[in-house]
Amino acid sequence: MKAKILILISVLIVSSFSGCSFLSKKYLKSGSEQHQISIAGKQKVILENVTGNIIINHSSDSGFMTVRATKEIKVKKKDLDKPFDEIRIVIDTLSSEIKINSEITDRRENSFFNINVGRNSKTDYEITIPSDIEIEIENVNGEVTTNKLNNDIKIDLVNGDVSLDKFSGKLECNIVNGTFSADIDSTKGMDISTINGSVKLTLSNFLNARIKAETTNGRITDENLRFSDIEKEKKVFKGKLGTGDDKADIRIETLNGKIKLIGRNEI
Numbered sequence: 399m400k401a402k403i404l405i406l407i408s409v410l411i412v413s414s415f416s417g418c419s420f421l422s423k424k425y426l427k428s429g430s431e432q433h434q435i436s437i438a439g440k441q442k443v444i445l446e447n448v449t450g451n452i453i454i455n456h457s458s459d460s461g462f463m464t465v466r467a468t469k470e471i472k473v474k475k476k477d478l479d480k481p482f483d484e485i486r487i488v489i490d491t492l493s494s495e496i497k498i499n500s501e502i503t504d505r506r507e508n509s510f511f512n513i514n515v516g517r518n519s520k521t522d523y524e525i526t527i528p529s530d531i532e533i534e535i536e537n538v539n540g541e542v543t544t545n546k547l548n549n550d551i552k553i554d555l556v557n558g559d560v561s562l563d564k565f566s567g568k569l570e571c572n573i574v575n576g577t578f579s580a581d582i583d584s585t586k587g588m589d590i591s592t593i594n595g596s597v598k599l600t601l602s603n604f605l606n607a608r609i610k611a612e613t614t615n616g617r618i619t620d621e622n623l624r625f626s627d628i629e630k631e632k633k634v635f636k637g638k639l640g641t642g643d644d645k646a647d648i649r650i651e652t653l654n655g656k657i658k659l660i661g662r663n664e665i
Contacts, residue, residue, distance in 0.1 A: 424472035424518060429482035433465045433489060435496060442532040446499040449520040449539040451558075456546040457526040464526040465489065465498060472518035485519060498523075550586070559595075577655070588648045596655040599648070603661050606640030611650040611657045622661035635659075 437443075438461065445452065450468075457463065469485040477484075483503060490497040500521040520540070527533065533551040535542060542553055542560045550568040553560055560571055562580035569588040571578060578590055579598040584605060590597055596616070601607075603624050611618050611634070618635045625637030635657075638645065650657050 422474060425475050425478055426470060427473045427478055427482065427484070428468070428470045430466065430468045431487060432467075433487070435463050435465065435489065435491060436461060437463050437496070437528065437531055440491070440494055440496055440531060442495045442534060443525075443527065444495055444497045444534045445523060445525070445536070446497075447521060447523065447535075447537045447540065448500070450500075450522040450537075451540045452522070452535060452537055452542045453524045454533065454535075454542075454544045454547060454551075455524070455526045456548070457528045460528045460530075463496075463528065463531075466524045467500065468522040468524075469500070470520050471502075485521060487521070585646050585648065587646045588650075590648075590650045591652075592655050593653045594655065595652065596657070597650050597652055598658045598660070599650070600660045600662065601639065603639060606645045607638070607648050608645045609635070609637050609639065609648045609650075609659070611635045611659070613652045613655065613657055615654045616652055616656045618657045618659075620659040620661075622663065623659060624661070 443463065465487075467487045469482065469487075471484045473484065486501045486503050488497075488499050488501055502519060522540075527549065529548050531549060533549050535551070535553045535555075537554070537558065538556045540558045542555060542558065544551070544562045544565060546564045547562070548566040551570075553569075553571040555572070555576060556574045557576060558573075559576045560573060560578045562569070565580055565582060566584045566586075568586040569590070571588075571590045573592045573595055575594045576592070577595045577597070578592060581600045582588075582605065583602050585607065601623060609625075613633050618633070620635070620637075623639065625639060627636070627638045629636040
């Protein structure tokens with residue numbers, strides 16, 4: 399009995415290092431699908447992903463959102479020409495929240511004998527969404543990119559970078575390993591936290607905001623920004639932009655990483 403157990407353990411270890419089940423060669427299989435979803439009566443979109451990049455764009459269509467998913471998985475050669483049913487895109491619209499995730503349906507991918515569950519597959523998402531609906535993203539491995547969004551958005555990312563272009567909504571972003579960068583015209587508030595990774599914000603000097611930046615192991619720098627009420631310490635920076643009383647709060651915190659605040663050439 400002990401000999402059989404040792405043999406089984408040896409096979410599992412070899413299989414895990416090879417990146418496939420029982421040393422069989424795997425081939426990349428890919429496919430895509432697109433869904434148009436009504437957002438009537440919906441308040442939030444929740445996207446949960448394990449591995450893959452996520453792009454979110456603004457849509458001028460106030461009634462619908464579009465979800466395009468590009469799927470990849472490694473399979474045996476005999477499965478290349480079969481219908482792509484190893485990854486299933488699940489979209490739940492029964493409540494006021496739209497929930498989106500991808501499920502691995504290939505039994506071999508989820509089998510007891512495959513230690514590398516999920517490592518041989520990924521799903522990239524491109525979502526086009528109108529304003530006035532909240533977005534929540536949970537991703538383990540991959541980048542998150544947005545373009546011209548004014549939605550409120552929450553991002554939880556383990557490994558990957560976040561990049562926001564012309565973002566003007568409210569943001570909560572938590573990254574374990576990865577960088578954060580954003581180009582901001584206006585904001586309703588931002589709360590950014592990284593454990594291992596730097597933060598770079600490009601800001602307008604006409605932005606009304608209170609800014610607090612803090613790092614444990616890193617530097618905080620600023621350039622071309624006209625701050626008032628500045629408080630500077632070795633690892634903490636506080637300052638205000640703009641002249642109005644209706645200021646949004648921008649809070650930045652890194653454990654291991656630099657924080658860079660850059661102003662546009664507007665003045």
